[in-house]
Amino acid sequence: MREKFIRFMYGRNGVDTLSKHMMWGAVILCLLSNIPYMGFLAPISMVMIVYGYFRVFSRNVQKRYAENMKYYYFVNKVKAGPKKWMNTLKQSKDYKIFKCPTCKQKLRVPRGRGNVEVSCRKCATVFRGRT
Numbered sequence: 001m002r003e004k005f006i007r008f009m010y011g012r013n014g015v016d017t018l019s020k021h022m023m024w025g026a027v028i029l030c031l032l033s034n035i036p037y038m039g040f041l042a043p044i045s046m047v048m049i050v051y052g053y054f055r056v057f058s059r060n061v062q063k064r065y066a067e068n069m070k071y072y073y074f075v076n077k078v079k080a081g082p083k084k085w086m087n088t089l090k091q092s093k094d095y096k097i098f099k100c101p102t103c104k105q106k107l108r109v110p111r112g113r114g115n116v117e118v119s120c121r122k123c124a125t126v127f128r129g130r131t
């Protein structure tokens with residue numbers, strides 16, 4: 001039986017982080033769907049379970065791997081969001097952050113220098129700003 005299963009799973013994607021998280025998300029949505037007015041979550045959780053199993057048994061490993069990597073990228077971006085925001089807030093006391101009008105690069109200038117000429121390090125555009 002065990003060998004049969006191993007043979008069956010050969011060449012398939014198997015359980016990866018995205019499928020695992022999707023299954024757990026489906027379980028949570030399923031539980032939440034019992035709350036009044038939250039019933040619309042039940043079909044969503046069903047779709048997530050079906051898609052999660054589809055990913056586990058999929059033979060297109062490369063495509064599933066790419067999806068998993070995209071998911072990692074997304075999660076890391078979401079995780080970094082509050083940290084980045086806090087960092088900007090902390091720095092805003094000592095530095096004024098300018099955005100280059102040409103290339104949108106963020107530039108940091110120490111506060112309390114009055115009117116300054118800022119030159120972008122990335123594209124060399126020069127613009128004026130108050131610190």
Ligand SMILES: [Zn+2]
Nearest residue numbers: 100103120123
């Ligand atoms: Zn620039």
